[in-house]
Amino acid sequence: MAKVPTNFWPMMGLAAFMASTAQAGVTPEEAAKLKTVLTPSGAEKAGNATGEIPAWTGGMAYQPQLATAKTVGDPHAGDHKVLTIDASNADKYAARLSAGMLQMLKTFPGFHMDIYPTHRDAAWPDYRNQNTFLNATRASLKDHFPIQAYAGYPFPIPKNGEEIAWNSNYQFRGYAVTSINSGYLVPAGRSPILTSKFLSFKQADVDNPSGNYDSWNGLSFVTVSRYTAPPARAGEMLLAWDDGTSGKQPYSVWQYLVGQRRVRKAPNIKYDGTYPDCSGFAGSDEIEVWNGDTDRYDMKLIGKKEMYIPYDNNGLYNTTPAEAYGPNFINPDVLRWELHRVWVVDFQVAPGFRHSIPHRTVYFDEDTYGAALADEYNAAGTMFRENIGFSYGQPGFPALFFQPNAVYDLHGGGYCTLSMFHFKDGDQGFQLTPPRPMSAWQPDMLAAESAR
Numbered sequence: 023m024a025k026v027p028t029n030f031w032p033m034m035g036l037a038a039f040m041a042s043t044a045q046a047g048v049t050p051e052e053a054a055k056l057k058t059v060l061t062p063s064g065a066e067k068a069g070n071a072t073g074e075i076p077a078w079t080g081g082m083a084y085q086p087q088l089a090t091a092k093t094v095g096d097p098h099a100g101d102h103k104v105l106t107i108d109a110s111n112a113d114k115y116a117a118r119l120s121a122g123m124l125q126m127l128k129t130f131p132g133f134h135m136d137i138y139p140t141h142r143d144a145a146w147p148d149y150r151n152q153n154t155f156l157n158a159t160r161a162s163l164k165d166h167f168p169i170q171a172y173a174g175y176p177f178p179i180p181k182n183g184e185e186i187a188w189n190s191n192y193q194f195r196g197y198a199v200t201s202i203n204s205g206y207l208v209p210a211g212r213s214p215i216l217t218s219k220f221l222s223f224k225q226a227d228v229d230n231p232s233g234n235y236d237s238w239n240g241l242s243f244v245t246v247s248r249y250t251a252p253p254a255r256a257g258e259m260l261l262a263w264d265d266g267t268s269g270k271q272p273y274s275v276w277q278y279l280v281g282q283r284r285v286r287k288a289p290n291i292k293y294d295g296t297y298p299d300c301s302g303f304a305g306s307d308e309i310e311v312w313n314g315d316t317d318r319y320d321m322k323l324i325g326k327k328e329m330y331i332p333y334d335n336n337g338l339y340n341t342t343p344a345e346a347y348g349p350n351f352i353n354p355d356v357l358r359w360e361l362h363r364v365w366v367v368d369f370q371v372a373p374g375f376r377h378s379i380p381h382r383t384v385y386f387d388e389d390t391y392g393a394a395l396a397d398e399y400n401a402a403g404t405m406f407r408e409n410i411g412f413s414y415g416q417p418g419f420p421a422l423f424f425q426p427n428a429v430y431d432l433h434g435g436g437y438c439t440l441s442m443f444h445f446k447d448g449d450q451g452f453q454l455t456p457p458r459p460m461s462a463w464q465p466d467m468l469a470a471e472s473a474r
Contacts, residue, residue: 047170048179053158056178062151063144063189064158064178065388066363070328074140074361078389081145081420088418092450096336097415098358101138107330108134118330118361120385122397122408125432126351133351140360141334144389145420146194149231150174156235163188166317172235173228175391183321183367187384189391190312194421198225198457202449203426203441204251205299206347210435214347217299217438219251219449225457244463248471256280259468260288278468285468293318294378303438304409304429305378310441311393311411311427312384318375324366329385331394333360335412339426339443339451346444350435352428357412363388364395379407387413392424406433414443416451423452 154174
């Protein structure tokens with residue numbers, strides 16, 4: 023039986039290939055701004071000069087009765103559109119669009135963006151806010167991994183692009199949660215194909231509200247996924263350990279295949295390794311638009327910008343797949359876009375490394391650090407993919423998640439959705455569940471739990 027490694031260091035990620043000197047956290051004077059002019063996550067509390075972005079006043083209200091709800095409603099369903107952007111007026115609003123969204127508007131006839139009033143719904147439990155405040159002065163980067171960071175954003179006052187990328191990795195998603203997710207592949211001009219439906223149980227020990235940095239076992243998360251569809255995958259199971267260390271133990275994945283009736287070590291789903299549910303449309307670090315270790319990229323912080331990004335897309339999740347997925351793009355009428363401040367980070371593959379996406383520009387929501395958009399370029403310098411994340415609010419935590427996303431092929435057409443929810447189709451968003459002991463997260467438990 024595989025056991026949890028004993029040589030945990032409280033860092034997050036896989037093997038570090040490049041060395042760097044640890045960078046100190048911010049000063050206590052800077053950190054104090056998190057309790058005055060900045061939100062607990064480090065965003066500007068104030069609105070923008072035009073009033074289109076309002077001030078942050080606390081985010082969504084906490085509603086604990088919704089922590090186990092299978093649907094999350096749509097708190098902004100009564101809003102009216104501010105404007106619609108399509109190919110005919112895209113150039114007028116180009117300053118507030120990513121290069122990829124501008125290309126989407128001009129490439130796909132009928133695609134449009136409905137802009138709605140901006141809501142700053144981001145909120146976090148008190149323990150997260152307290153830990154984020156502590157992380158501000160104690161956390162640092164060493165060998166491309168954060169140290170002295172626990173149960174909050176490591177770098178709420180970020181100084182560079184790599185710190186922002188790690189903040190995105192440390193987004194709040196709950197401590198122990200279940201969800202039912204689905205994935206669809208939509209070849210150009212064709213109907214959606216269900217590639218996965220699975221029940222997921224995830225436990226993020228780095229977010230244990232009863233723990234602290236000194237007692238943390240070093241695990242960032244463990245997750246088990248049980249596939250129920252399509253029929254060829256029913257009964258398949260997947261177990262993943264993210265060891266949360268500097269790489270002394272690898273990120274590990276085990277798989278139970280019904281046809282083989284055995285548990286085997288699976289290839290690690292990391293970096294640009296093909297994400298199996300997307301048939302080549304997406305790599306592993308394109309899940310959630312961006313995720314994972316930072317050592318293969320040089321990440322340059324371009325700055326902060328006001329942009330239209332997907333936001334408060336609860337309406338998308340209250341659809342059926344047939345209502346949501348068109349032959350060339352997700353139905354624009356069920357999507358919502360808002361004006362928000364974003365951190366713009368330019369990713370260039372680091373010297374000595376290779377990656378199928380050698381250059382990407384990622385746009386991180388200022389309030390949550392969720393990756394909302396990514397313009398992705400191939401080795402020839404041509405943009406070939408646009409990656410779009412669709413946030414939704416779940417007041418039972420409370421939290422605003424940038425988890426489900428869609429990757430578009432800008433050359434050949436078609437798209438793939440990742441970890442999507444469709445409540446009308448039996449899916450469910452994150453629900454709180456009791457935490458499990460580590461004995462429940464061992465590879466030999468997969469065969470016992472698997473069932474068609």
